[in-house]
Amino acid sequence: MAVTVEAVKAALQGLIDPNTQKDYVAGKSAKNIKVDGDDVSFDIELGYPANSQIDGIRKQVIGAVKALPGVGNVSANVYVKIVSHAVQRGLKPLPGVKNIIAVASGKGGVGKSTTAVNLALALAQEGARVGILDADIYGPSQPQMLGLAGQQPESRDGKSMEPLVAYGVQAMSIGFLIDVEMPMVWRGPMVVQALEQMLNDTNWQDLDYLVVDMPPGTGDTQLTLAQKVPVTGAVIVTTPQDIALIDARKGLKMFEKVSVPIIGLVENMSIHVCSNCGHAEHIFGTGGGEAMCKDYNVEFLGALPLELNIREMADSGKPTVVGAPDSKAADIYRTIARRVAVKVGETAKDMSAKFPTIVVQNT
Numbered sequence: 475m476a477v478t479v480e481a482v483k484a485a486l487q488g489l490i491d492p493n494t495q496k497d498y499v500a501g502k503s504a505k506n507i508k509v510d511g512d513d514v515s516f517d518i519e520l521g522y523p524a525n526s527q528i529d530g531i532r533k534q535v536i537g538a539v540k541a542l543p544g545v546g547n548v549s550a551n552v553y554v555k556i557v558s559h560a561v562q563r564g565l566k567p568l569p570g571v572k573n574i575i576a577v578a579s580g581k582g583g584v585g586k587s588t589t590a591v592n593l594a595l596a597l598a599q600e601g602a603r604v605g606i607l608d609a610d611i612y613g614p615s616q617p618q619m620l621g622l623a624g625q626q627p628e629s630r631d632g633k634s635m636e637p638l639v640a641y642g643v644q645a646m647s648i649g650f651l652i653d654v655e656m657p658m659v660w661r662g663p664m665v666v667q668a669l670e671q672m673l674n675d676t677n678w679q680d681l682d683y684l685v686v687d688m689p690p691g692t693g694d695t696q697l698t699l700a701q702k703v704p705v706t707g708a709v710i711v712t713t714p715q716d717i718a719l720i721d722a723r724k725g726l727k728m729f730e731k732v733s734v735p736i737i738g739l740v741e742n743m744s745i746h747v748c749s750n751c752g753h754a755e756h757i758f759g760t761g762g763g764e765a766m767c768k769d770y771n772v773e774f775l776g777a778l779p780l781e782l783n784i785r786e787m788a789d790s791g792k793p794t795v796v797g798a799p800d801s802k803a804a805d806i807y808r809t810i811a812r813r814v815a816v817k818v819g820e821t822a823k824d825m826s827a828k829f830p831t832i833v834v835q836n837t
């Protein structure tokens with residue numbers, strides 16, 4: 475029986491992409507299906523970085539098509555194409571940056587910066603071009619966590635700045651631009667201007683994702699930033715205790731108010747496993763993050779344990795994803811990163827480049 479394009483399509487329709495949970499036809503990944511005699515070739519386009527996934531997906535799709543009666547050689551070109559997605563109405567995406575992901579928290583100290591850096595590193599490990607912008611005015615910690623402490627960005631033309639680079643991730647920090655010893659009342663008003671400068675005057679090199687480590691909280695400064703930074707979506711980090719969750723809710727509402735889609739929630743310091751006896755304790759309570767996600771119809775991206783190693787590695791300039799890539803925690807960060815990328819891929823695409831600028835002239 476001769477093989478047909480329809481039969482190949484049906485076979486791909488019967489397979490679920492393990493990351494998007496959609497079949498390859500409904501998810502618009504299957505392209506260019508060609509049948510030449512017995513031989514079949516097709517493309518599978520993934521909208522998220524997938525270094526660790528490509529081989530598995532190639533085997534999965536080739537296996538299913540090979541099982542069709544009458545099929546000879548099967549070749550599948552599985553590749554990644556990350557596109558730019560829409561930002562808040564009235565804002566323009568940044569040139570050279572396809573997607574900005576804000577990492578925020580309702581209150582300080584919940585592990586937002588640690589989550590942001592591991593998220594950026596995990597996206598880079600999966601093959602994406604990634605930058606991190608440290609806008610955490612209360613404690614800019616990205617230079618330390620990336621082993622860049624003491625370094626300063628260079629300017630080649632006296633106007634724009636070159637990002638520093640660590641582990642393949644381009645980095646810029648508000649700590650480079652303002653005196654963090656200065657009292658907060660003076661720093662506050664400078665934050666918005668400094669952030670705009672970092673966004674616009676950094677020579678970001680062709681980024682798929684720019685992760686922005688936002689200042690914690692839901693005050694005026696945070697609201698202004700949420701309005702001014704052209705983001706694709708926001709990730710909220712919280713710990714499971716009630717008091718942090720109340721603040722996380724406020725964070726979620728703040729982004730909703732300014733029409734920024736919520737990518738999901740990360741629960742940090744979820745459980746503590748004693749490194750001596752292995753006993754597991756929910757120090758900050760349990761189930762709060764997931765319950766909140768159900769209430770607000772937001773994706774629960776994952777939960778990180780409270781683990782000495784996570785803090786030590788971040789402090790030493792080699793966060794878990796690069797410092798202990800084979801650890802369980804690194805695996806959780808990578809899973810969260812993949813979910814974030816898939817979720818970004820599902821938001822509305824940026825069409826601004828497709829429309830001509832319309833100028834109304836009185837003649």
Ligand SMILES: Nc1ncnc2c1ncn2[C@@H]1O[C@H](COP(=O)(O)OP(=O)(O)OP(=O)(O)O)[C@@H](O)[C@H]1O
Pocket residue numbers: 579581582583584585586587588589610612613615689690742743778779780781782784785786788789
């Ligand atoms: N899962 C974890 N296990 C152990 N320590 C952690 C974990 N996550 C973060 N930490 C540590 O907790 C401290 C606070 O984390 P971090 O700076 O990421 O929080 P933050 O929410 O960004 O705080 P702020 O916004 O106030 O700067 C850091 O010392 C960090 O190393």
